[in-house]
Every structure is written in structure tokens, then in C-alpha cells.
Amino acid sequence: MEDVQKPADGEDDLRGLIDVLERALPGRVLWSAADTSDYSHDRSHHAWAPAAAVVRATTTDDVATTVRACHAAGVPVIARGTGTGLEGGANALPGDADPVTGVVPPRSRVVIIELRGMNRxxxxxxxxxxxxxxxxxxxxxxxxxxxxxxxxxxxxxxxxxxxxxxxxxxxxxxxxxxxxxxxxxxxxxxxxxxxxxxxxxxxxxxxxxxxxxxxxxxxxxxxxxxxxxxxxxxxxxIPEARTLTVLSFPSVEAAARVVQRCLQVGVDLARAELLDAVQIAAINAYSHTGFRETSTLFVELSGEARTLEGQALRLDVIADAAGVLERRKIDPADQERVWQVRHDALPAAQALRPDSYTWSTDVCVPIAHLAQCITETQADIESSGLLAPIAGHVGDGNFHLAFVLANGDDVERQRAAGLYRRMIRRALSFGGTCSGEHGIGEGKMSDLIDEHPTGVPVMRAIKRALDPEGILNPGKMVDSAGE
The missing domain is CATH 3.30.465.10 (Uridine Diphospho-n-acetylenolpyruvylglucosamine Reductase; domain 3)
Known part of the structure; x- marks a missing residue:
């Protein structure tokens, strides 16, 4: 039977810590690798290893008790919610290889605090x-x-x-x-x-x-x-009324320019989502929809019913000037279903290719540079031969790219890594950021340094002041080991 013993890697402090936690929080401590694995990683493609233990907290006191015990033992601790992150921010990181044998420890020397039970x-x-x-x-x-x-x-x-x-x-x-x-x-x-x-x-x-x-x-x-x-x-x-319009355009640039113009003239956008032709094709196949497979905007307006008609007319005029190919007004009863289709973009992308995984990333740029940044990224994707649909929250200049990569293909992964680096440099050159919303986690630490070379030392100083032993989510964000 796999892993029937508590961690037996010679670290008495770790085994003693688990005993302390079990006494303090009976029935809420998991320590077998089979039990901790599901809690030891997020949705990202980044590396992880089973945590030494998982504590299922239900109160602030539970969290404080766990952290005090971990602090006393010098054992790192990671907080975890639903595990939906995309940059490894909640991953239990693999340990370093033994300098003599080269063997990597099978377990991560970390305690996960699982917070889903704090749901009041x-x-x-x-x-x-x-x-x-x-x-x-x-x-x-x-x-x-x-x-x-x-x-x-x-x-x-x-x-x-x-x-x-x-x-x-x-x-x-x-x-x-x-x-x-x-x-x-x-x-x-x-x-x-x-x-x-x-x-x-x-x-x-x-x-x-x-x-x-x-x-x-x-x-x-x-x-x-x-x-x-x-x-x-x-x-x-809750707004009195909402409208949702799906607009098809000949190019990503045309669609992005529509959003830019709407913001310039004061159209009160509630949501403005851009999907390229590849992403729309993925959605059609995955969610059984029939959208035109070209660059597409999902635009929601919300507010008082008496004002929405005028807002919608202004949107139509701007879309017409940009060469809109098709305009579909979504019935109010179907709006939530259509938004769910948009939210399912990542699994839809992965479904394009069997035996694959996704590497999802994002950048954010000033609105004036959004169209150019996306267009240049699309050209880079095409020349690389990679499958990488684009979707974005274009109302605030944020877009996502999802590499769909073959399992076990290191050459393809390296091509994706090169394209990723060019995308980050492009966004920063436009005055943008390496992440609009995914965060830094373990995946974008070097990008954060590129973006804020004078700011990261300040961040590290704050980290040292508040967490001098470095036990909170080590190896993430501005880990002092990178100094």
C-alpha cells in the first residue's frame, strides 16, 4: 500500500509537527501522499510535489494555530482556496535534488492550509x-x-x-x-x-x-x-437591464479598435470580451454553438433600461464604422448561457487537441496599444506553428493566450517558451505589465524583475520584514532566494 507511513525522510521536526497538528485539529490533518496530492497544485502547468500535510481549516483560529506550529517548526506553509490559479501560486514545490545522489525528494516539505471549509x-x-x-x-x-x-x-x-x-x-x-x-x-x-x-x-x-x-x-x-x-x-x-451583443469582425485589430473607440466616446461598457478565430472555433466545437469563426466581440451593456437603447445605438454605429460582419443580439434568457461559453474558453482550447495540456498566460497593455500587441502576437503564433487561441478582457487592455501543447513534447514546449518571452517583452515595451490578472506565482518571477527592476528589491524588503523566516508560500512572487 502506497505511503502508509508519515513522512520518513529523516526530518524529525516535520513528523513532530504533524503530531502537533493532529492533536490541535483532530480529524482535519491529511498526511499521506495519496490524500495530499489533490491539494498540492493549481490548474497551471508548473511543477509540484505532494505536500507533507494538509490542514483543513474552518476558522481563523485554525489557520493561526497551524501557522504558529509551522513557524515554531520552521516548516513552510501555503494557503489554498479552490486551486483555480494559473501560475503555480498555490503549488507545493518539489525539493532540491540531493547534491550527491541527484535524487529529488518525493514529497514537498510544506504544509497546505485548505480554506474551502471557511465558507460562512x-x-x-x-x-x-x-x-x-x-x-x-x-x-x-x-x-x-x-x-x-x-x-x-x-x-x-x-x-x-x-x-x-x-x-x-x-x-x-x-x-x-x-x-x-x-x-x-x-x-x-x-x-x-x-x-x-x-x-x-x-x-x-x-x-x-x-x-x-x-x-x-x-x-x-x-x-x-x-x-x-x-x-x-x-x-x-444589480442593474435594471442588460443587453448582450455578439459582433463579428474581419480582424482582431478591427474588434479591438471598436472597444477603444467605445471607451473614448463614453459608451458605458459592462463587459467587452474579444476572442480570435481559433478560440471561436474551439468554443463552437466544445459548447455546440454556431458563432461565425472570425474575430469576435461579446459586448454587454447594463444600467437603466431607458438609457440602454441609446448606448446600444452608439455601439452599433462604432461597429459599423469598423466593418462589422455580423451582429447577433442575444435574448435575455440566453445571456448567462452565452457568458458561460466564454468562461469555458480554456477547456474548449484544450479540447482542440487530444493528449494535450494548456499553458495559459496573460499580459495587459494600455488600450491604445492593445490592437497592435494582439496583432503582433498572432503573427508570432502563426510563424511558430503553435496552437494558441487568444481571448481577452479588452475593455481594460488585458488578453490571454493559451498554448495547447502535446504531452511530453519538450521541443514544442521550448518553442512556446520563446514565444511567451517575446510576448512579455512586447507588452512591457508598450508600457504594459507581465500579468493583468493571473498573478506572479512561480511562473512569472523573472518577468516581475524585468518589469519592476527597482521595485522588486522594495517588495523583498517588505517580505523580509513581515516573514523573516520565509515560511509563507516560499518560491513564489519575490522569493529572497532569487537575490
Missing amino acids: ILRVDPDSADATVEAGVRRSELNPVLAAHGLQFVAGPGVDASIGGMAATRASGTNAVKYGTMAENVRGLTVVMADGSVVRTGGRARKSSAGYDLTHLFVGSEGTLGIITELTLRLTP
Whole structure:
């Protein structure tokens, strides 16, 4: 029977730590490789190994207890939500090879704190339009409760991620053009620090100038500075009406220019999603839709019903000027189904090729350079011979590329790596960023240095100040080992 013993790699402190955790949190500690593997990685293509143990937390006290024990033992700890990340941000990293034998340890010397059990909605205040939730709550669980009050929480990606994980990665998504990212929608946090102490940041006031902005220091820190356990969120009214139009264009450039023009003249876009011809073909095959297989925009407008007709007419005029090939108005009853089709873009891309895996990445550039950046990236994809559909939140200059690569083909992976590097350099040359919303994780650490060569030393100084032993999510973001 595989792995019936607790980790037996000669590390008495690790085995002793697991005993301590089992006594403190009985029935909620997993330590066999078979049990920990599912919790030891995200959806990315990056390397991982089974964690030494997994603690299934249900309260902030559980997290604090675990972190205190790990801090005392000098054992690293990683917080994990739903595992939907795409840059290895929640991966338990493989250990270093033995310098004599060259053997890589089969287990990662790390404890995972699994937060999905922290799924309580603690408070909803319709009058102040805010709510406080635990980190494991998902948007799909929160919004039905809010809907009874005419409110919604719309920040974050299309996947049903945990709200704590969304804050930790400063997630964005299709609604960001109108409602902002997680950074704009989090007002306060409860955070467990590296020594197990608990800190509360921000509050419920709509604005504050009281000291350092600790809330937004932790938002986007990917669990490297502290573990988010509770969040106070900004809520918004559910709009009175919504329209969704699918627009087909002769090129990605034409589609991107439409969005740019809409923003320039004040069309109130709620969502603006661009998909290239390859991605549309993938969606048609995967979701059994019949969209025209060319560069396509999904555009949603929302607000008061009396104003939407005028907004829609302005959109039509701009689309006509750009040479729109086809315009499809989606019936209100079908809008959510169509948006789900868009959210399924990544599995649709992978389904294009049997025996494959996806390497999904993103960049974000100023709107004025979006069309050129995507067009040059498309040309690079074509010359490389790779399969890599493009989809993007073009309302804020963010687009995604998903390499669909053959399992075990290292040559193809190297070609993809070269194209990836050129894409990053291109985005940075336009004044953009190496990641609009995927985060840094283990996959984009060198890109972060390229983007912020003078800023990364400051980030490392903050990391050392808050986590001097380096136990929080090591090997990610600005790991001091890279100095």
C-alpha cells in the first residue's frame, strides 16, 4: 500500500509537527501522499510535489494555530482556496535534488492550509452595501444571498474561485471594465501573519486616510505576506437591464479598435470580451454553438433600461464604422448561457487537441496599444506553428493566450517558451505589465524583475520584514532566494 507511513525522510521536526497538528485539529490533518496530492497544485502547468500535510481549516483560529506550529517548526506553509490559479501560486514545490545522489525528494516539505471549509457569510448590510465573508466563500454562494437585497458582488474571474483566493491574486475578470478588480472591491481584511498573529486591516468606511494601506498590501500578495481569512467587500446594485451583443469582425485589430473607440466616446461598457478565430472555433466545437469563426466581440451593456437603447445605438454605429460582419443580439434568457461559453474558453482550447495540456498566460497593455500587441502576437503564433487561441478582457487592455501543447513534447514546449518571452517583452515595451490578472506565482518571477527592476528589491524588503523566516508560500512572487 502506497505511503502508509508519515513522512520518513529523516526530518524529525516535520513528523513532530504533524503530531502537533493532529492533536490541535483532530480529524482535519491529511498526511499521506495519496490524500495530499489533490491539494498540492493549481490548474497551471508548473511543477509540484505532494505536500507533507494538509490542514483543513474552518476558522481563523485554525489557520493561526497551524501557522504558529509551522513557524515554531520552521516548516513552510501555503494557503489554498479552490486551486483555480494559473501560475503555480498555490503549488507545493518539489525539493532540491540531493547534491550527491541527484535524487529529488518525493514529497514537498510544506504544509497546505485548505480554506474551502471557511465558507460562512458573516454579515450582509444592504444599507451600507457591504458584506463580510470568510475566505472560502465563492461568488456563486454569495450572490444568491445578496440578490434578495438587490445587490451583487461581481469582481473576479469567470471560474468559481474562492473570494479569499481572488483577493490574494488581485483577480479581475470580465466585469472589471465597469466594476473594477478585486483591489477596488475589498475594504478590509483579517490576515494571519507569519508568526500566527492575527491582524485586521481597513474597515467598512468608504474611504480612509488612516495610516498605511495595509489592505491593499495584502491584496495581490499571493499568500507570501499573510494568509487572508476574512474579507469585507464592496457591493453594487444589480442593474435594471442588460443587453448582450455578439459582433463579428474581419480582424482582431478591427474588434479591438471598436472597444477603444467605445471607451473614448463614453459608451458605458459592462463587459467587452474579444476572442480570435481559433478560440471561436474551439468554443463552437466544445459548447455546440454556431458563432461565425472570425474575430469576435461579446459586448454587454447594463444600467437603466431607458438609457440602454441609446448606448446600444452608439455601439452599433462604432461597429459599423469598423466593418462589422455580423451582429447577433442575444435574448435575455440566453445571456448567462452565452457568458458561460466564454468562461469555458480554456477547456474548449484544450479540447482542440487530444493528449494535450494548456499553458495559459496573460499580459495587459494600455488600450491604445492593445490592437497592435494582439496583432503582433498572432503573427508570432502563426510563424511558430503553435496552437494558441487568444481571448481577452479588452475593455481594460488585458488578453490571454493559451498554448495547447502535446504531452511530453519538450521541443514544442521550448518553442512556446520563446514565444511567451517575446510576448512579455512586447507588452512591457508598450508600457504594459507581465500579468493583468493571473498573478506572479512561480511562473512569472523573472518577468516581475524585468518589469519592476527597482521595485522588486522594495517588495523583498517588505517580505523580509513581515516573514523573516520565509515560511509563507516560499518560491513564489519575490522569493529572497532569487537575490
